[in-house]
Amino acid sequence: MKHVKADVVIVGTGVSGLFAALHLPKDKKILMITKDELENSDSFLAQGGICVERNEEDYDSFMEDTLKAGHYENRRESVDIMIRSSREVINELIDCGVEFHKKENGELAYTREGAHSKSRILYHQDVTGKEITSKLLACVQKLSNVELLTQTTMIDILEEKNQCYGIVARSADKTLFAVTARAVVWACGGIGGLYEHSTNFPHLTGDALAIALKHGIELEHPDYVQIHPTTLYSPKPGRRFLISESVRGEGAKLYNAKMERFANEVLPRDLMTAEIRKQMEIDHKPYVWLDMRPLGEAQIKTHFPNIYQKCLEEGFDVTKECIPVVPAQHYFMGGVKVDKYSRTTMKCLYASGETSCNGVHGANRLASNSLLESLVFAKRAAGQITKILETKETAEEENVQNALLKKADATKFLGKEELQKLYAESVRKEIERVREEAV
Structure with missing residues (x-):
């Protein structure tokens, strides 16, 4: 050897x-x-x-x-x-x-x-x-x-x-x-x-x-093992794209299937994950909606350009529409x-x-x-x-x-x-x- x-x-x-x-x-x-x-x-x-x-x-x-x-x-x-x-x-x-x-x-x-x-x-x-x-x-x-x-x-x-x-x-x-x-x-x-x-x-x-x-x-x-509450939902297999917690810290909102807020967006990650999973069960959907529009187009493109671009590639314009998010394994x-x-x-x-x-x-x-x-x-x-x-x-x-x-x-x-x-x-x-x- x-x-x-x-x-x-x-x-x-x-x-x-x-x-x-x-x-x-x-x-x-x-x-x-x-x-x-x-x-x-x-x-x-x-x-x-x-x-x-x-x-x-x-x-x-x-x-x-x-x-x-x-x-x-x-x-x-x-x-x-x-x-x-x-x-x-x-x-x-x-x-x-x-x-x-x-x-x-x-x-x-x-x-x-x-x-x-x-x-x-x-x-x-x-x-x-x-x-x-x-x-x-x-x-x-x-x-x-x-x-x-x-x-x-x-x-x-x-x-x-x-x-x-x-x-x-x-x-x-x-x-x-x-x-x-x-x-x-x-x-x-x-x-x-x-x-x-x-x-x-x-x-x-x-x-x-x-x-x-x-x-x-x-x-x-x-x-x-920590689950991150918001990753971009996709039916495709593979690594999940994370939607930073700072998005919610800056004012983004979470909505259920009826487009109603259902939780405090700045809860600790484990509690936020639990709320999202509970809402997914209620809605019978594999995701909830995240709305970045309250941040405004200028802040989205300057503070979160990578997220903006990745979502565009997946078919979502976060300056104009909500995106589907789902919890995924994140940290140990x-x-x-x-x-x-x-x-x-x-x-x-x-x-x-x-x-x-x-x-x-x-x-x-x-x-x-x-x-x-x-x-x-x-x-x-x-x-x-x-x-x-x-x-x-x-x-x-x-x-x-x-x-x-x-x-x-x-x-x-x-x-x-x-x-x-x-x-x-x-x-x-x-x-x-x-x-x-x-x-």
């Missing part, structure tokens, strides 16, 4: 993986891999925006909004870290060239989304994720110490006595190779590919979670259990972004907290890994790596379908357990 040596391996090229790479020492070799193309991460798909603590007076309401949306199952310490780190992260993004929408006087403009008590969300039209991720990717591509591999899938890790020493991966031509490293970061996204209807890319199938199960790495809340609040430094229960293995569960989101994610949470805790992972890299690799570590490489040569690794089945089965069992406890 081919052997590649790096200081750090990062699995995933979304905002979490990229931000971690940018905060690691520039004199260390960093290898980043992704299952698909660099632009095909869910980070690129994020529409609405990114939260930030506007000022000290905003702290209490930001905290309460996050806790309330998460049904108070959040880890308060993690939420505190995210909020207090938010302004610094935003400033770093701006330094990387990210352009947030501004008022005529040059000040940053803020919008509001569901379950937020006030406007605290920065945005770039309705493609905030693309703006942030593309700028971070450009910064990473300028680094001579970072190598990016596409069409490369992690299929296992190298571990001994609960310490991670690298990964085993499969390249586009199906060749297996091992990568030894002093630290590994799992930043490989969520589980949307396991669902028939999802806003996620189909290649995001919870591979890291299945590998965690195989090696006894602790997971947390694998049954906490559970994941690989990590602490406030993004450390998993295995030494030298870190997880951040949607792959991880650090407790920020609780049982339901507050809108536009995902990008912020991913960035904050990816940076914290990089800080811990930097401490590891400051110490010299020992002869014992090298001996273990060599032994693991020999072992890998003789190992039959799980395939894609086997990994997906392993994780999907664990989620099913967890949901059954929760239901039994609730009886």
Whole structure:
């Protein structure tokens, strides 16, 4: 088996993986891999925006909004870290060239989304994720110490006595190779590919979670899956196009089959989803109507140009008519259990972004907290890994790596379908357990 040596391996090229790479020492070799193309991460798909603590007076309401949306199952310490780190992260993004929408006087403009008590969300039209991720990717591509591999899938890790020493991966031509490293970061996204209807890319199938199960790495809340209440309805199969929550935050209305409002449009996502599903049952229709016309044509075309164009392609002019919307799988609040430094229960293995569960989101994610949470805790992972890299690799570590490489040569690794089945089965069992406890 081919052997590649790096200081750090990062699995995933979304905002979490990229931000971690940018905060690691520039004199260390960093290898980043992704299952698909660099632009095909869910980070690129994020529409609405990114939260930030506007000022000290905003702290209490930001905290309460996050806790309330998460049904108070959040880890308060993690939420505190995210909020207090938010302004610094935003400033770093701006330094990387990210352009947030501004008022005529040059000040940053803020919008509001569901379950937020006030406007605290920065945005770039309705493609905030693309703006942030593309700028971070450009910064990473300028680094001579970072190598990016596409069409490369992690299929296992190298571990001994609960310490991670690298990964085993499969390249586009199906060749297996091992990568030894002093630290590994799992930043490989969520589980949307396991669902028939999802806003996620189909290649995001919870591979890291299945590998965690195989090696006894602790997971947390694998049954906490968020459904986004408004995606563009289509009878065609495939990924669902998300209609950003900020559309409703700015004043769009929801109607039933009789064109009557039936719910508060800025409810938390899980409650909004429940209201829509209930109305769909009453109407005996596979969708409800979303009306963007109250926003006005000018705001629709300037703030939501991507949504406007996509709906046109599907035959709907949102400046003149309502569009059919339906809930679909969107986000994963559970994941690989990590602490406030993004450390998993295995030494030298870190997880951040949607792959991880650090407790920020609780049982339901507050809108536009995902990008912020991913960035904050990816940076914290990089800080811990930097401490590891400051110490010299020992002869014992090298001996273990060599032994693991020999072992890998003789190992039959799980395939894609086997990994997906392993994780999907664990989620099913967890949901059954929760239901039994609730009886």
